[in-house]
Amino acid sequence: xTAKTLYDKLxxxxxxxxxxxxxxxxxxxxxxxxxxxxxxxxxGLKLAGRKLWRTSATVAVSDHNVPTKDIHRIADxxxxxxxxxxxxNCREHQITHFDMGDPRQGIVHVTGPEQGWSLPGMTIVCxxxxxxxxxxxxxxxxxxxxxxxxxxxxxxxxxxxxxxxxLLDVTGRLPAGVTAKDLILAIIGRIxxxxxxxxxxxxxxxxxxQLSMEERMTVCNMSIEAGGRAGLVAVxxxxxxxxDGRPYAPRGxxxxxxxxxxxxxxxxxxxxFDTVITLDAxxxxxxxxxxxxxxxxxxxxxxxxxxxLEADExxxxxxxxxxxxxxxxxxxxxxxxxxxxxxxxxxxxxRIEDLRAAAQVIRGRRLAKNVKLALVVPGSGLVKRQAExxxxxxxxxxxxxxxxxxxxxxCLGMNPDQLAFGERCASTSNRNFEGRQGHGxxxxxxxxxxxxxxxxxxxxxxxxxxx
Amino acid sequence: xxxxxxxxxxxxxxxRPNVDTDAIIPKQFLKSIxxxxxxxxxxxxxxxxxxxxxxKPNAGRPLNPDFLLNQPRYQGAQILxxxxxxxxxxxxxxxxxxxxxxxxRAVVAPxxxxxxxxxxxxxxxxxxxxxxxxxxxxxxxxxxxxxxRLTIDLAAQQVRTPGGETFGFEYSxxxxxxxxxxxxxxxxxxxxxxxxxxxxxxxxxxxxxxxxEP
Ligand code: SF4
Numbered sequence: 001x002t003a004k005t006l007y008d009k010l011x012x013x014x015x016x017x018x019x020x021x022x023x024x025x026x027x028x029x030x031x032x033x034x035x036x037x038x039x040x041x042x043x044g045l046k047l048a049g050r051k052l053w054r055t056s057a058t059v060a061v062s063d064h065n066v067p068t069k070d071i072h073r074i075a076d077x078x079x080x081x082x083x084x085x086x087x088x089n090c091r092e093h094q095i096t097h098f099d100m101g102d103p104r105q106g107i108v109h110v111t112g113p114e115q116g117w118s119l120p121g122m123t124i125v126c127x128x129x130x131x132x133x134x135x136x137x138x139x140x141x142x143x144x145x146x147x148x149x150x151x152x153x154x155x156x157x158x159x160x161x162x163x164x165x166x167l168l169d170v171t172g173r174l175p176a177g178v179t180a181k182d183l184i185l186a187i188i189g190r191i192x193x194x195x196x197x198x199x200x201x202x203x204x205x206x207x208x209x210q211l212s213m214e215e216r217m218t219v220c221n222m223s224i225e226a227g228g229r230a231g232l233v234a235v236x237x238x239x240x241x242x243x244d245g246r247p248y249a250p251r252g253x254x255x256x257x258x259x260x261x262x263x264x265x266x267x268x269x270x271x272x273f274d275t276v277i278t279l280d281a282x283x284x285x286x287x288x289x290x291x292x293x294x295x296x297x298x299x300x301x302x303x304x305x306x307x308x309l310e311a312d313e314x315x316x317x318x319x320x321x322x323x324x325x326x327x328x329x330x331x332x333x334x335x336x337x338x339x340x341x342x343x344x345x346x347x348x349x350x351r352i353e354d355l356r357a358a359a360q361v362i363r364g365r366r367l368a369k370n371v372k373l374a375l376v377v378p379g380s381g382l383v384k385r386q387a388e389x390x391x392x393x394x395x396x397x398x399x400x401x402x403x404x405x406x407x408x409x410x411c412l413g414m415n416p417d418q419l420a421f422g423e424r425c426a427s428t429s430n431r432n433f434e435g436r437q438g439h440g441x442x443x444x445x446x447x448x449x450x451x452x453x454x455x456x457x458x459x460x461x462x463x464x465x466x467x
Numbered sequence: 468x469x470x471x472x473x474x475x476x477x478x479x480x481x482x483r484p485n486v487d488t489d490a491i492i493p494k495q496f497l498k499s500i501x502x503x504x505x506x507x508x509x510x511x512x513x514x515x516x517x518x519x520x521x522x523k524p525n526a527g528r529p530l531n532p533d534f535l536l537n538q539p540r541y542q543g544a545q546i547l548x549x550x551x552x553x554x555x556x557x558x559x560x561x562x563x564x565x566x567x568x569x570x571x572r573a574v575v576a577p578x579x580x581x582x583x584x585x586x587x588x589x590x591x592x593x594x595x596x597x598x599x600x601x602x603x604x605x606x607x608x609x610x611x612x613x614x615x616r617l618t619i620d621l622a623a624q625q626v627r628t629p630g631g632e633t634f635g636f637e638y639s640x641x642x643x644x645x646x647x648x649x650x651x652x653x654x655x656x657x658x659x660x661x662x663x664x665x666x667x668x669x670x671x672x673x674x675x676x677x678x679x680e681p
Binding site: 039043 | 522659663667
């Protein structure tokens with residue numbers, strides 16, 4: 001038998017039929033819905049007189065539009081209608097839905113693994129590009145468009161073409177103070193935002209094996225920022241320990257059988273990858289993005305690059321435009337960049353370990369005077385409750401941070417949490433695109449610990465050296 | 468999606484080239500959570516004298532009497548006769564949604580924009596491409612006679628005029644199969660329903676934990 005990659009195995013177990021043109025009918029085990037990308041899909045079903053193929057395969061949670069301050073007062077009427085529409089559609093189709101106010105409500109990619117909606121070996125889809133987060137469990141998880149959402153609800157299948165296999169082999173261990181976020185930012189800096197286009201990325205090597213499950217989620221989450229639709233980590237003991245006991249995880253005999261099956265969810269020795277990238281974890285530093293694309297990233301000890309040193313004309317103009325938008329001069333030390341706001345949250349960095357790592361940096365200090373607002377937005381109601389039990393909320397609020405209700409919040413500013421024009425933010429989210437966090441807002445992507453350190457210093461600092 | 472066989476319908480002649488999707492359905496309507504109900508706002512800026520908004524009722528809005536769809540002779544039109552490069556501009560699928568929702572089943576023009584072409588096929592809107600001189604003739608005949616109707620026969624790939632003239636048109640075999648059988652992508656996948664069920668049955672044996680509810 002030929003050696004298979006993990007992705008090959010997941011493909012094969014979900015393949016129903018291959019068509020003449022090379023596309024294939026793939027079975028989808030889990031569809032997770034949120035309010036923004038589903039209304040037209042539900043309406044399409046209704047117009048065509050169709051029902052869900054398998055109701056229990058779909059679950060839903062409200063997240064993108066939810067206010068993080070007063071959840072009972074939604075200022076934007078359009079947001080309100082979207083949220084109400086999801087609730088109504090779920091009632092009509094008898095879909096499990098965690099609405100605002102439900103303690104289990106949270107960001108779709110936080111809730112999925114937390115509830116055990118996402119399990120190893122599954123195909124998991126959601127109308128959102130960061131669905132790859134769930135790949136940390138050894139599941140093939142990827143984002144889809146609204147017409148595909150409708151297709152999955154009606155048929156429990158998608159018509160897909162197989163992607164290529166890419167291995168990110170991360171050797172050695174991450175140094176103390178260097179996090180999973182720094183690792184994925186460094187990977188994106190190395191291969192670029194189109195580096196993994198057309199590939200399913202598998203993260204492997206000693207550094208990945210040493211990561212906790214939540215850290216693996218942070219890495220897989222940003223696969224899309226490297227151009228990959230899906231990111232994977234092989235199943236190991238940590239995966240099994242994480243899944244065990246989750247509300248929707250199998251129990252009893254089912255658990256025993258599942259575990260037997262899941263242990264095979266690794267790439268076989270000698271499996272062929274189309275592309276292999278090797279990275280030495282031991283040399284990494286905390287990372288900070290300086291530009292308007294996640295690949296525009298440097299170590300915290302670095303400087304803003306000089307476009308004049310770039311030979312390629314198109315790249316040069318890209319750098320120049322980014323510098324202009326970010327209002328930065330070439331050669332500026334990263335540690336000389338002052339910030340206005342801090343955002344700790346998003347599906348990349350809003351889990352309990354992220355909040356612990358962030359709170360640890362505070363050590364009784366307060367936000368710098370020039371920091372106007374610092375938000376901590378837990379990834380789910382359960383993360384929030386856990387953090388409160390550990391007293392993290394009080395550490396944050398004592399330092400001047402605002403402690404909010406769970407949701408996507410300032411990751412994309414669909415709710416009122418936004419940057420004002422020209423404001424600069426140390427953000428733990430995943431996209432630093434122009435206008436992403438608010439019109440004219442300037443985003444620097446960092447780890448939670450680095451975001452807090454920047455908030456306290458008022459500018460970026462190496463969290464390993466300060467204090 | 469309705470199966471598309473032969474049908475005869477009133478023709479409305481929209482005599483301008485490069486009709487873009489923003490003209491077909493202006494951007495303020497994209498905030499909607501729906502894919503139906505766009506018909507009353509089809510060509511909104513040309514059709515009404517005031518500015519349309521998503522939550523504003525359309526009944527009672529001042530109509531532009533000069534716009535063709537507001538003229539009595541074109542009421543109930545099911546075929547839009549148009550000029551070159553129809554459907555250019557943004558990729559919004561709301562454009563074919565609005566046209567279909569209005570009641571139009573086919574657009575006949577010398578050429579169409581690419582993305583609009585693909586989006587229309589997905590939504591059961593037949594786009595018929597005919598040479599510009601033929602289109603000129605049809606415009607002339609249509610404006611000369613109130614109640615002018617064309618017959619479109621997709622199976623034969625022909626357009627028939629009331630005078631009995633026929634014009635053949637090209638249409639992709641795959642799309643034609645979908646349109647004639649009223650299939651959409653979902654319909655085609657549902658054609659494999661038996662296989663999907665068989666796969667599911669086998670999965671229940673191999674991975675039963677995926678099918679139990681907590
Ligand atoms: S937190 Fe941000 S990236 Fe994640 S699902 Fe929400 S909006 Fe998307």
